[in-house]
Amino acid sequence: MKRIILISLLAFVGLNVAQAQRDWRQGMWNKNIPEHFLTFDVGGSYAITANYKDMNPFAVNAQVGYQYKIRPFVKNRLGVALGASIGYAYHPSNDYYSIDGSIKLGEYKSYHYIPVMLNANLYYNMRTAYIYLGIDAGVNLQLCEKDYQGEYITTRIDTTVMVDTFIVTQTSIPNNVTYFASAKEGNPLALSHIVPSAKVYLGFMKELTTNLRLRFRAGIEYNMGYELEYQGILLNGSYVEMNGKIKIADDISPFLTVGLVYSL
Numbered sequence: 001m002k003r004i005i006l007i008s009l010l011a012f013v014g015l016n017v018a019q020a021q022r023d024w025r026q027g028m029w030n031k032n033i034p035e036h037f038l039t040f041d042v043g044g045s046y047a048i049t050a051n052y053k054d055m056n057p058f059a060v061n062a063q064v065g066y067q068y069k070i071r072p073f074v075k076n077r078l079g080v081a082l083g084a085s086i087g088y089a090y091h092p093s094n095d096y097y098s099i100d101g102s103i104k105l106g107e108y109k110s111y112h113y114i115p116v117m118l119n120a121n122l123y124y125n126m127r128t129a130y131i132y133l134g135i136d137a138g139v140n141l142q143l144c145e146k147d148y149q150g151e152y153i154t155t156r157i158d159t160t161v162m163v164d165t166f167i168v169t170q171t172s173i174p175n176n177v178t179y180f181a182s183a184k185e186g187n188p189l190a191l192s193h194i195v196p197s198a199k200v201y202l203g204f205m206k207e208l209t210t211n212l213r214l215r216f217r218a219g220i221e222y223n224m225g226y227e228l229e230y231q232g233i234l235l236n237g238s239y240v241e242m243n244g245k246i247k248i249a250d251d252i253s254p255f256l257t258v259g260l261v262y263s264l
Helices: 002-022
Strands: 035-046 056-069 078-090 093-096 104-107 111-126 129-144 149-162 165-181 191-207 212-223 227-235 237-249 251-263
Touching: 035 078, 035 212, 056 111, 056 251, 093 212, 111 191, 129 212, 149 227
Parallel strands: none
Antiparallel strands: 035 056, 035 251, 056 078, 078 111, 093 104, 111 129, 129 191, 149 165, 165 227, 191 212, 212 251, 227 237
16 A cells, blocks of 8 residues: 555656646746747848838848847846847849839849847746847848949039120039949859948747747848949939949838747
8 A cells, every 4th residue: 555655656746747847937936047049030121211212122031049048037027138140131122214114224233131140138028928129239241232322413504694794503403313333243142241230129929838939020120331332323214334432321121020939
């Protein structure tokens, strides 16, 4: 009888230990531990900066990363995670047409980013779900060149004839113009620029299993402008060969991603 009681007691303890190992995050007291996150996200963005929205407005991207989430604090509700990520973003191009839109003249360039980022997240725990704020900061390694839409100043000279007098008036006229970046046809995947970049976002994460979570992020991406070498311009619907340099504007793009997080 004693042997049966002892075996039953050991079996009961074993089942409870196994259950605790499977459900170690179910109780609030069990959440007070650090975690290691492996992340994978896919998504897209849309350029709202006027200088870029007609040429490469959309982008698709994917990234992988790692985060270390410290022990929660403030009644196990708040948590901080620090990490890093690397990814890939593709910015396909659009066609461009003559000024009346009837003739296709060509297409803008496509380009690629390899984002290398450090990140920090502030999590608010809701038992098996999380709301979080995040910031990523780092650089986008740009492959290929991208074109740019800006302003080009032309001068109009007006002459007024009066009695024995000529009055000459010069007027500066701003024109919308596309600057076509100097091509690197020999190696289209060559590193062209290192672009400082940052993201701010709001996210939601839900536990699917003990270790696996589904997460969503929505926010704004910022990319710093740089000096662009161009080989031609599209002015008033006409292409003109012209070499020069121009400081291009910063780029702001809203983005949305969905991903999986595996907690080690």
